Amino acid sequence: GKVLVFLDSHCEVNEMWLQPLLTPIREDRRTVVCPVIDIISADTLTYSSSPVVRGGFNWGLHFKWDLVPLSELEGPEGATAPIKSPTMAGGLFAMDREYFNELGQYDSGMDIWGGENLEISFRIWMCGGRLLIIPCSRVGHIFRKRRPYGSPGGQDTMAHNSLRLAHVW
Numbered sequence: 001g002k003v004l005v006f007l008d009s010h011c012e013v014n015e016m017w018l019q020p021l022l023t024p025i026r027e028d029r030r031t032v033v034c035p036v037i038d039i040i041s042a043d044t045l046t047y048s049s050s051p052v053v054r055g056g057f058n059w060g061l062h063f064k065w066d067l068v069p070l071s072e073l074e075g076p077e078g079a080t081a082p083i084k085s086p087t088m089a090g091g092l093f094a095m096d097r098e099y100f101n102e103l104g105q106y107d108s109g110m111d112i113w114g115g116e117n118l119e120i121s122f123r124i125w126m127c128g129g130r131l132l133i134i135p136c137s138r139v140g141h142i143f144r145k146r147r148p149y150g151s152p153g154g155q156d157t158m159a160h161n162s163l164r165l166a167h168v169w
Helices: 019-027 097-102 116-126 157-168
Strands: 003-007 011-013 031-040 053-057 063-067 092-096 130-142
Touching (some): 003 019, 003 097, 019 092, 019 130, 053 130, 092 097, 116 157
Antiparallel strands (some): 003 092, 011 130, 031 092, 053 063
16 A cells, blocks of 8 residues: 555554544655554553653663643644654554655664664654654554563663664664
């Protein structure tokens, strides 16, 4: 298709989740969009709504969630307006296929897990794109308590990928 949608395998979509993601991409093919990521309990599979947050990062290049200031939610569109986000979670987003290819897809120098979301977020912003959270699109995600798999040779892939991110960008 013209638009690629990435969703972790441990997600559950809501009704009418896709349509709000497609509109900003149709308006500008260099727009990358993310739904609000709701929480599904890993123990009980109970679904609960998340507050409207956007991606950020700390000086250690670790992803974090930041609350969106109320002043940004009080515009003409209210709480339904797309929200600019510095970074994204990485496993739940949609983007134009050609733009994904122009950006170079995922960095093949990254190992398994960790930091790839910040790397592609930086690349989107630095290569003329924009990254938005779309409040009208909600997808549930099971947040595991621990990583369910190891790394080859016990390597710390998060550290490897964070160092690569720092060196590349």
